Amino acid sequence: MEYDFIVVGSGSVGAAAGYYATRAGLRVLMIDAAHPPHKQGSHHGTTRLMRHAYGEGEYYVPLVLRAQQLWRELQAHCSEPVFDKTGVLNLGPADSSFLATVAHSASRWSLPLERLDAAQLRQRWGQISVPDNYIGLYEPDAGVLYSEKAVETWIRLAREAGCAQLFNCPVSAINTGDGGVAVTTPEGEYRARKLLLSAGTWVKTLYPRLPVTPVRKVFAWYQGDGRFATTNHFPAFTAELPDGSQFYGFPAENDALKTGKHNGGQVISRPEQRVPFGQHPGDGAEAFPLLRQILPGIGGCLFGEACTYDNTPDGNFIVDTLPGIPEAMVITGLSGHGFKFASVLGEIACQFACGQPSGFDLAPFRLDRPALRAAC
Ligand SMILES: Cc1cc2nc3c(=O)[nH]c(=O)nc-3n(C[C@H](O)[C@H](O)[C@H](O)COP(=O)(O)OP(=O)(O)OC[C@H]3O[C@@H](n4cnc5c(N)ncnc54)[C@H](O)[C@@H]3O)c2cc1C
Known part of the structure; x- marks a missing residue:
């Protein structure tokens, strides 16, 4: 046939x-x-971030807005959540180029986006610790997809x-x-x-x-109580650290907060090189800089997984x-x-x-x- x-x-x-x-x-x-x-x-790994004010380039925004409509349609066919509008908070230094593109994307496409300085961030989310030169760009309509x-x-x-x-x-x-x-x-x-x-x-x-270059990546779940859950209005997030490393994370579910590092990882050339979480030195400690600096109330690593990115040069x-x-x-x-x-x-x-x-x-x-x- x-x-x-x-x-x-x-x-x-x-x-x-x-x-x-x-x-x-x-x-x-x-x-x-x-x-x-x-x-x-x-x-x-259960979840993926859904961001609209796109930090990777404003030319993605028309695509992501249509994607969001289609996610809503898919939700109508599924009794369990496919998308959860948790909001996404983008954190980083005030001069971050990623955050500048997030702000530009929001303004170019008239997307709702709140800008908070460090004091406003600490007041609204006491669980988050940021240096004085940090800002947060909060997207209330963004959220979490159940992949x-x-x-x-x-x-x-x-x-x-x-x-x-x-x-x-x-x-x-x-x-x-x-x-x-x-x-x-x-x-x-x-x-x-x-x-x-x-x-x-x-x-x-x-x-x-x-x-296309295959890259081994890990993500892990850490102890995080109800203060970090959506029931306490804790959002999904991206976070750029002062050294430029980029992390992402999700509100805690069942007292476990999932986070991972977006940059870095191990370039691999065969599927068997994607060894399970914990088998590469540094897997367990990868998120410590984020947890120490931004989320000090999060506890120990519960479990993790390995996954792969398929990276292009740009x-x-x-x-x-x-x-x-x-x-x-x-x-x-x-x-x-x-x-x-x-x-x-x-x-x-x-x-x-x-x-x-x-x-x-x-x-x-x-x-x-x-x-x-x-x-x-
Ligand atoms: C740790 C991690 C975190 C991420 N976080 C986010 C996020 O927060 N937000 C976001 O938007 N994206 C995120 N991503 C990226 C996103 O998950 C991927 O870009 C997306 O899932 C890739 O989709 P795909 O269809 O290309 O690949 P896949 O979903 O992997 O599908 C490819 C399929 O091809 C099949 N296949 C391979 N070879 C063959 C063959 N020879 N014959 C037949 N079938 C074959 C595979 O079995 C597989 O099912 C993340 C990815 C990872 C790994």
């Missing part, structure tokens, strides 16, 4: 794409090497809508010809008119020329067609900040499969942008 659309990698973006394309009336085959949601990719719940829901909805799903089945090659695309798997070859390559960290095993996504294969779209290189966009990226992939242009400016995400040209 020939499909309209094959999704190679049905994790965050692929699960959304499979659902939207099936709902659009296409004959879709979703394939994955594992059975999403799972812990081998980049979407596990595995979202992936599970998209996969269920796609299946119920009639999508074919082939899991625990790695794709070993993508070939083109006869006006379509074919994939090779242990179960045989499958063909379609269009294809999405959304294989996350290990995308280069299928298309080696992509400028930290921006790759959303393009594969060079020489115009029937294949690639969405990858999400560089540790892509989950919040999974919904809208899935919708963009669906439009590609339907032969419709995307209404978004995707130029910053092209493979031939200057920052990637040298690396390709």
